[in-house]
Amino acid sequence: MIKAYNSSVTIPQLLFLGLDERVKEEQGGFTHGIYSGRPYFALDVTPKGSVKGEAEQLVEGLKAKKLEFIAARVNMSLDAPDGMSP
Numbered sequence: 001m002i003k004a005y006n007s008s009v010t011i012p013q014l015l016f017l018g019l020d021e022r023v024k025e026e027q028g029g030f031t032h033g034i035y036s037g038r039p040y041f042a043l044d045v046t047p048k049g050s051v052k053g054e055a056e057q058l059v060e061g062l063k064a065k066k067l068e069f070i071a072a073r074v075n076m077s078l079d080a081p082d083g084m085s086p
Contacts, residue, residue, distance in 0.1 A: 010049030015042045045069075 019037035023029035029038040047055040059069065 008050060010051045012046075012051060012055075013044045015044075016040075017042055 017040040019035060019039055020029070021037040023038035025031050025036065027038075029036060045055045045058055047053075047059070062069075
């Protein structure tokens with residue numbers, strides 16, 4: 001594993017944030033065993049390293065669609081209902 005590691009390759013981090021259990025399967029959620037709801041994920045799109053160009057292109061494309069980005073560390077203190085999108 002150590003021999004195969006290449007520090008010049010940036011691997012964006014994907015983070016599972018959790019499930020919105022209020023969302024049923026017919027509303028776009030899913031069910032697997034005892035788990036059900038709509039999953040939410042966060043992806044680090046910081047323009048850096050070997051993914052700089054792709055990240056900048058993604059960010060600009062999303063901004064063109066009137067979406068905005070916020071620094072996650074700033075909003076980590078929200079209560080669960082406030083942190084969920086409508």
